[in-house]
Amino acid sequence: MTTTADEKRNYRAFLWHAGFLALTITFTDINTIMPSLIVKAGGTEVHLGILTAVMIGTPILGELLFASYLYLKPRKKTFLLLGINTRVLLLIIFAALLRYGDSFSGMMLIALIIVLMLLFSVAGTFAGISYTDILGKSITGTLRQRYFVRRQVITSSAFLLSALAARHILVSFAWPDNYFVLFALAAGLLFVASLGFWVIRERPVQAAGSRRGFLHVLQSIPATLRQNPGLKNYIIMNNLTGFGLALLPFYISLAKQSYGLTGEQVGAYLLLQYAGMIISNVLWARVVRMKQFQGVSKGCVLIGAALPVVALGLSHLSFIAFLPVFFFMGFSLSARRIGFDGLFLEITDDENRALHKGIVGATSLTVAFFPLLAGWLITRVGFVPVFLFSSLMIASSYFALNAICTSTSKQP
Template sequence: MKSETPRPPHIRFNFAMGLIHGILFQTGMAFSAPMSVLPVFLSHFTGSLTMIGVFSALMNVGGVLPQLFVAHRLESKPRKKPVLVVAIWVRAAAWAILGLLTYFCVECNTLIILVALLVLLFTFSFAGGVAGIPFTDIWGKALPAMLRGRFFGYRQLFGGLMAIGAGYVVKQILGDPSLSFPRNYAFLFLLSFVFIAVSYIALSSVREPEGEVHAQPRRLSVFLKQSVRILWEDRNFGWFMLTQLAMGFSALAMPFYVLYGKDKLGMAAEQVGILVGAQIAGAIVSNLIWAPLSDRVGNRIVCILTAATAVMIPLSALLSSTVGWTLLIVVFVLIGVSTSGAGIGFTNYLLEIAPGPLRPAYIALRGTLAGGMFVMPILGGLIVDVYSYPAAFVVSLIALLMAVGFSFKLKPVRSVGASR
């Protein structure tokens, strides 16, 4: 079968630049891990778990809003990198301001700090939503299907090795009595910015190949109508989205595992670094399985096993009430395993089933619908505030069991993916 896109002559350069970006970006985000470091930081400003859930949701909601509109603007453009470059540097700027604000605004009013954090996290997320469409589309064109598993796997593998060191740094900084709050967190945020900025230099260097596009731009109303129709006409994509939506319920409990350990299981704040390291270790080890499984067997099996792994996260958290906070180490190992598998399996499965000219629409539909689960951390906070931590974990567990069932409906598509 004829390839959709000729093998680009600069594939090695792009692979290298993408690898550097993935490694350094993952390292940078480990200093300010959204599921562990940020919730503890925010808990110093508010005792409301619902409010902490709102902040966690902002890491998702901003990314949802622009995706369909960005996809519409880009669907007729053979090169989408200019939009990517602008968006990623807006993200870097937001993180730099967050670090500087935290360092210099020691005596600022708590409300001012919370509002500023809301704005900055939303900006970071929104720009990520803009960048996500061209980013995913570029790798769909730049790398053949049989190489993408290793590409995303190596990014996570070597990035995870670097991020283990970041987890150790987090533990040392938060456990250092000479670094008072909030400047200890400011150092972590600024470290994040430095690594993210360097990673973006590499990503900005990627040489984007041209790909199939719509010859004529469609009106937004037509684009939206035809995009929604994809859900009904492509049944396999429909099952893919149902699986993703059910998997999204993992976010309902995700921000509260570390707070559960701190509030109910007697875990010290400096042990957060251990959990960060455990999450990264889980991602590293699992990449040795996910990457070759994706390339050699296919991404359907990766999606199924990822959903099955995710089920064990809230289940282990429930058992930690008996075993103790150390079982949360297993929880975060499993988070790393499932996150790594989702990053490889679901992303590559989408690239395999999405026709080239419609790839931006497929990417945007996935991002918009799955991103609509941004309410999950808020709902999780409400459940914890009104009922308990275990109640939130049980709700997450039930939805993830449904995700496993949906994932078995996905069709094997390696024969299709190999041509893309």
């Protein structure tokens, strides 16, 4: 087959995976489902901070550790499938745990949930490094831009359908059976999603340089960043916007403080989040065509900086008035997925992409530690100082993003 034919084959395979993965993500959503699960089990903001750090922070060290191992592998498809299938197994165990959740005390259930999410996140990190590398070398040029936009359209549609289903499940079943059904469905759907990767035709690429151990990679980070200012600014931007990413699950805690927390409310939050994703795709598709991935990333920064302030203001009003927070959360998440992922592919190359992915993860300190600090601070000083500080940090990321835009515009 020709290279073009291979790219089209891989293009369809990645879209297959994206669609079914979206269904899985909805049933285990880290911004609504998982925080509400912890709250339902009797958890506090501290437990919520630990869970958030595990879900989005723990994989950071794993990214560097696994990247130093996967870096020199010419083909990474086997490792991608290993990581995904491990996650399928963990979701099955998770569902079984929730099926018999009443047999455990609240604190024991919370501890088991956190441990399983730790393993789930690590397995996802292992798969994610391989995924990014294979995607970068399998889909190039204008087909890559088309893929990111088309992927967002497909995934957002899947998100909306599964959000409707999740809302129905949360309302129709009692605790913990409703969460058991969600995780059982997630396991089956993730397995179906993985089938798309079996048909990918991966092009082997020999990495630049010799084998690099974990410690050597750590020591090489300063030199790598000096040689690649685009990567350095990407890391700065990723850290500053990470305050907003780490804050997202705490909107559930803020809502609970003001309005309580029922299955119907969680379903409404979830549905509005994904409705925002779908509607925003029309906007982001236009922005990509006019302003490339940099324009979408700027939209993410703008919305992300405004959201904490808006949430604080609306939390003093009625439940209906607070709902737009989750709607515009969908705008922000959609922009981050399109803009940041696309921007990373543009500032890296096929030979070093896996290694650079690990470096980005290893230096994402705010995503790793801020959830723990935020959970503790909210119990001490309340939501207002934490949310306002996060808003300021997110807004300051614009300068790093602008530096990336300037450097990429000068490239031939």
